[in-house]
Amino acid sequence: MTTSLNLGQLAAEAYLSTNSLIGRLWITFRYEWKESGVTPLNQNYQLTLQEVLGRPTFQHAYIAAGKEGLQRLVRWVHIIEVIQFEQLLQGGEMILTTGAAFKSDTDLFMTYLEQLINKNVSCLCIEMGHYLSSVPQEWIQAAESYQFPLIIFPQAVRFIDITQDIHAHIINQHHKALQDLEKISREFHRMTLSSQGVSHVLGLLQSSTKAQVIYVPLNGQPKFIPHLGSRESGQWLEFLESRLVESPNNGNTAAPSVMEVEGQTVIVQPVGAMGKTWAHIILVFSRKPQEYEYLILDSASLSIAQDLLRKRYIEERKLYSQTLWVDDLLHLRIRDEEQIKVLIGTEFKRLNELPYHVILIEFEHEQAEGENTEEEGVESSGIHLSLAVRSVFEQHSFHPLITLKNNRLVVVAFDKATKKRPSKERLQQVFQSIQYLKAEDEIKLIIGVGQSNRSFLQAHISYQEALQAISLAPTLQGKVLFFDELGVFQLLFHIPDKQILQSFVRTYLGPIIDHDQMKGSELLRTLKVYLDTDGSKQIAAQQLFIVRQSLYYRLEKIEELLGADYMLPEKRLALQVGIRAYQLLNPEIKM
Numbered sequence: 001m002t003t004s005l006n007l008g009q010l011a012a013e014a015y016l017s018t019n020s021l022i023g024r025l026w027i028t029f030r031y032e033w034k035e036s037g038v039t040p041l042n043q044n045y046q047l048t049l050q051e052v053l054g055r056p057t058f059q060h061a062y063i064a065a066g067k068e069g070l071q072r073l074v075r076w077v078h079i080i081e082v083i084q085f086e087q088l089l090q091g092g093e094m095i096l097t098t099g100a101a102f103k104s105d106t107d108l109f110m111t112y113l114e115q116l117i118n119k120n121v122s123c124l125c126i127e128m129g130h131y132l133s134s135v136p137q138e139w140i141q142a143a144e145s146y147q148f149p150l151i152i153f154p155q156a157v158r159f160i161d162i163t164q165d166i167h168a169h170i171i172n173q174h175h176k177a178l179q180d181l182e183k184i185s186r187e188f189h190r191m192t193l194s195s196q197g198v199s200h201v202l203g204l205l206q207s208s209t210k211a212q213v214i215y216v217p218l219n220g221q222p223k224f225i226p227h228l229g230s231r232e233s234g235q236w237l238e239f240l241e242s243r244l245v246e247s248p249n250n251g252n253t254a255a256p257s258v259m260e261v262e263g264q265t266v267i268v269q270p271v272g273a274m275g276k277t278w279a280h281i282i283l284v285f286s287r288k289p290q291e292y293e294y295l296i297l298d299s300a301s302l303s304i305a306q307d308l309l310r311k312r313y314i315e316e317r318k319l320y321s322q323t324l325w326v327d328d329l330l331h332l333r334i335r336d337e338e339q340i341k342v343l344i345g346t347e348f349k350r351l352n353e354l355p356y357h358v359i360l361i362e363f364e365h366e367q368a369e370g371e372n373t374e375e376e377g378v379e380s381s382g383i384h385l386s387l388a389v390r391s392v393f394e395q396h397s398f399h400p401l402i403t404l405k406n407n408r409l410v411v412v413a414f415d416k417a418t419k420k421r422p423s424k425e426r427l428q429q430v431f432q433s434i435q436y437l438k439a440e441d442e443i444k445l446i447i448g449v450g451q452s453n454r455s456f457l458q459a460h461i462s463y464q465e466a467l468q469a470i471s472l473a474p475t476l477q478g479k480v481l482f483f484d485e486l487g488v489f490q491l492l493f494h495i496p497d498k499q500i501l502q503s504f505v506r507t508y509l510g511p512i513i514d515h516d517q518m519k520g521s522e523l524l525r526t527l528k529v530y531l532d533t534d535g536s537k538q539i540a541a542q543q544l545f546i547v548r549q550s551l552y553y554r555l556e557k558i559e560e561l562l563g564a565d566y567m568l569p570e571k572r573l574a575l576q577v578g579i580r581a582y583q584l585l586n587p588e589i590k591m
Helices: 007-017 049-053 106-118 137-145 159-191 197-209 230-241 291-322 325-330 337-353 375-395 423-439 456-471 498-519 523-532 537-544 548-562 569-585
Strands: 062-065 076-079 093-097 123-127 150-153 212-217 223-225 257-261 264-273 276-285 356-365 398-405 408-415 443-449 480-482
Touching (some): 137 150, 159 197, 197 212, 197 276, 197 291, 230 276, 276 291, 291 375, 291 398, 325 398, 325 456, 375 408, 375 423, 423 443, 423 480, 498 548, 523 537, 537 548
Parallel strands (some): 093 123
Antiparallel strands (some): 062 150, 212 276, 356 408, 356 443, 398 408
16 A cells, blocks of 8 residues: 655645636746845755754664655655555655565565656665565665665654645745745836836846856847857857748747756746747756746746837837828828828838738627726727737738727728738738637637738729728628638629618518518528528438428428529529529628
């Protein structure tokens, strides 16, 4: 039977469950910080086997083998009195035993010892007494050959006293480490509020880890802390240039990558948000980094990302105020190219010759009850969305001009990469990325896309097409609607007299509509699905979620109301156009 005294671990987890800010940091720390301020961690502190042997509960113990392993770390304490236990260990444990599993059997002891070595435990402590009166020299030699510490208690000891003592010590260190890590995280965040926030964060990161810190922003000069000479800094930048890769467009900062370079450990941490990496933090260690150093790096990168995001929000708001004229252009309040040249400046000629699409992105935040819905909230949400949208468009080689109109972003997306993949294909990737980024923010997006055009003075045409496309979202139940995929709807939009459409609908579909209204049937929807599936009864029944017999009955009724010739080409075409016109006139009715 295996005894594992994990009362201390349970206590630690109970504490962490109440500390939501840092609960995710439950990792086996082995360090201690000083009391004052945000003094950096003492990275030399580890709970080693040698330190454990100095505790009162080990005052009568002696080390029989493996003195070379006294600097091993003690992660936890287990009592194991069975012969097969390998799956119970994770490494770093101190093992206590009375020898009940192997007694004086050398073969069994070797099996027991081999499992401990394979799992990289810290040491084995054997109590002399009921099962063993001495340790054979052969056992000592085996442990010594692996430099595996073998500790002997020459007389009976209370294992519960040992486990409680060591576990309490470990838990206290965990507790204090988490408190101090929270303290330094708060200090990082406080620093980002100053004008030199990033520099201060990097300085504290360096003093906390004692590593060489290299900060490489996407736009701007790299920073080296401590400062390096031009030759050495140039070598590092040259080395890093081929390794600093944009993080995936998943909306989250990628995990750090770790490299071994000429005996040094290099950690590269991307910094960014909204699917874009804005900078990299590099730590260079002349030793193996400790676990807490990864956590400090994570906290520092998060603080810098928040600082960069805040600055980009301010820049986006400024850009938004500078592009208010786009709304005038799209509504034909600007009709003079010279006026546009003044507004755009030197970029006018290049942009005026590029193909572009006008895109409407309608956003709706699923707000909790009582949440503020004032206009300020809509504008703030719009600017945050604009920040993400601009980043994604630029990643796919578009130059976006963005303005905000109520709860819609209007984007004039100029295609800078006409010789690459088709713009429509890249636009679809843009929309997928934007939908993914905003899904976790519980923001519902509907997107309408006008056809490609050139020349600023033609932008109002693509804008009207985007408006018409997005207006069909309730009818077509689509999240992204391209005007060039709307089919016959493109013609129907150009019939300004809705009475003509209504008359056409009544002429061809009147009996079906009247029957549905009187009987509560679904003949119009059935007819639409049947025609859209080219008269396939099997596919139509599947899409309508009804059995074939029910479909046959409905088709008989449709034939009775419309006549037996309703599937002839001309009448069938008129029916399909009539159904689209009905949808356009009644977007609230789902079909």
